[in-house]
Every structure is written in C-alpha cells, then in structure tokens.
Amino acid sequence: MSRRYSYSKEEIDFVRSVAPGKYNDEIAALFTEMFGSQVTAGQMKGLKSNHKIKSYVPTRRVTEDDGLFNKEQQEFIKENVKGLLNQDLANLVNEKFDLSITAQQVKAWKNRRHISSGLKGSEGMDPPNKGTKGLYNVGGNKTSFKPGQKPVNYKPVGSERIDSKDGYTLVKVQDNGDWHERWRHKHVVLWEKENGPVPEGHAVLFADQNKQNITLENLILVSRRQLAIINKNDLAFNDAESTKLGLTMADIHLKIGERKRKDEAQ
Structure with a gap:
C-alpha cells in the first residue's frame, strides 16, 4: 500500500542522502527496502520538491x-x-x-x-x-x-573473480542454479561460514573499506539502517577501529531519532 502520511525527519534525511545521481524510481526502491513502506516514484518526486532535494541527473535518462x-x-x-x-x-x-x-x-x-x-x-x-x-x-x-x-x-566451484562493477570478490559456490546462486560475494560466504546466514535487513561491511582484505576480523555485520547513517555521515574509514567507532556513532544517531519520534508522538 502506498504512503499517505507525512515523512519523518529520518526518512527525509535518508532520501536526501541517496538522491544524488539517482532517478525517482530508484529512490523509491531504496526507500521501500530501507523502511518497508511502499512508495512510488511520484511520491519521491513530491517529497524532493517539498524539501528542495536535488538528484542532479540528466533529463534524458541513460537506461x-x-x-x-x-x-x-x-x-x-x-x-x-x-x-x-x-x-x-x-x-x-x-x-x-x-x-x-x-x-x-x-x-x-x-x-x-x-x-x-x-x-x-x-x-x-x-x-x-x-x-x-x-x-x-x-x-x-x-x-x-x-x-x-x-x-x-x-569455471569449477571455488573459482574467484573480481566484479568489474563494484570491485567485490565473487566466488563460485555451486554449478547449478541461476547466476546469483552459483556466484556469491566471498566476504559474505566467509562471514556466513562462521556465523550462519546474514539476517534479513543486514549487510556485511569491510571495517577498513578494503574489499580485498577478506578476513573475519575485518568484517562487521550492520543493519541497513546503520549502513544508511554511516554512508550519510561518512562514518566509514580506512582503518577498522575508526569505522567501529563510526558504527557506535550511527547507533547514537538512530537512538536520538527514535527519541525525537517518541517525543513528537506524545
């Protein structure tokens, strides 16, 4: 069901953070994934207009x-x-x-x-x-x-290659199934081998931002909400300890946002 009510500051800030370089339908898809609330490209266009948010994309869309x-x-x-x-x-x-x-x-x-x-x-x-x-x-x-x-x-099971689109290392885990079932991100496979399946709504982050440093010590499980705050506020760094501190700061941002929403609802 589409949204029919006003947007929270957290939702507006999220749209502001992901809007640059993206079209309204792409923003709508990210919004739905982030908050679990179905929105349309038209609604994202209206939100952006009301809050003076720009995407800075060409009028002619490059498909x-x-x-x-x-x-x-x-x-x-x-x-x-x-x-x-x-x-x-x-x-x-x-x-x-x-x-x-x-x-x-x-x-x-x-x-x-x-x-x-x-x-x-x-x-x-x-x-x-x-x-x-x-x-x-x-x-x-x-x-x-x-x-x-x-x-x-x-390519036999166990083969690896670098994805030319995002630089992540892919590893072939099986011969059968669709492409995404046969090839998976190596760092996710490694994390899941130790901890089990990645929970829904979460992602595995490289602590030092080095996608080739694929070790358990360099992998952090974060929620999509945490990741949005980290990306918005540039809280991911080139050394693991600083990124872990950034994750703590992201949690503080989320708690402050939750407290504000509770206060506004009272």
Whole structure:
C-alpha cells in the first residue's frame, strides 16, 4: 500500500542522502527496502520538491542497457536468443563473457531493439530446449554440449573473480542454479561460514573499506539502517577501529531519532 502520511525527519534525511545521481524510481526502491513502506516514484518526486532535494541527473535518462554490451556480445545474444528465457540467456552471457548481467537487463536490451526469443506470452513458458544441454537450434549446432561435456569457459566451484562493477570478490559456490546462486560475494560466504546466514535487513561491511582484505576480523555485520547513517555521515574509514567507532556513532544517531519520534508522538 502506498504512503499517505507525512515523512519523518529520518526518512527525509535518508532520501536526501541517496538522491544524488539517482532517478525517482530508484529512490523509491531504496526507500521501500530501507523502511518497508511502499512508495512510488511520484511520491519521491513530491517529497524532493517539498524539501528542495536535488538528484542532479540528466533529463534524458541513460537506461541500464545503454552501452551494456560490446559488439561481440551483442552478436552472441542475437545468435542465441531464440528459445531462451531471459534468465537463461543472461546466464549464458555471464558464463561466456564473465559478466554479471541480470535477466531484467537482458529483457530491456531486447525490447529496445525489438529482439524476440520466439517464446509466447511474457516468456514465462518453458523454452523448447528445456531439459537439454547447449543452445537451442533445431538439428543441433557446434555449440551444443554432449552428455557430460562442459563448455570451454567452464569455471569449477571455488573459482574467484573480481566484479568489474563494484570491485567485490565473487566466488563460485555451486554449478547449478541461476547466476546469483552459483556466484556469491566471498566476504559474505566467509562471514556466513562462521556465523550462519546474514539476517534479513543486514549487510556485511569491510571495517577498513578494503574489499580485498577478506578476513573475519575485518568484517562487521550492520543493519541497513546503520549502513544508511554511516554512508550519510561518512562514518566509514580506512582503518577498522575508526569505522567501529563510526558504527557506535550511527547507533547514537538512530537512538536520538527514535527519541525525537517518541517525543513528537506524545
């Protein structure tokens, strides 16, 4: 259900902190994730206008698929799009070119170029090659895999690589499942091995901000609310002790905010 009441100072401050460089629908998604309250892009636009918050983004939106693929990758997609669901095609592209493309990005790229998989409806149906290995092509093709044969670009479980988008180290944890199930952030895997699954609404933070210093001693579990305060007030530092102090300060900010809301409600 959409919001119909005024926003708290904490919510306004959160929007102010995440707004630069983001469009209203992106801000709305972050707001919903942060506070669990569904809002629309239009409501975020109104909030920003009322509180003089700017995003400083171009009038013409640069879509997520602009420049997403190079020429070789585009040709590969066109050659193999037939009979594949968007997720299957994204998995294939990621395996072939060592990328981190999502099904939604593939869908957007196809739609803008009027490229179809040939599947009916919203591509929710099983592809013609379900249950087979290799690419769909009536009569087979040179890229189809024989039973037990692995593609030349196959990476075994335990392989690691650096995500070119954010610099995090990814580790392959299994051969089956979607791309995000096969590849996970190494620091999260390490933390969970010692502590169990990361609780909902939380994240694992590098204490010294060095994404390559993947040790248990350098990992801190923080809530999304704590993380928002840390990012807003620049409380993450290049040494672990200072960041831990910043986390304590973030907790103080949150408690002050809670006290103010209680006072306002009385």
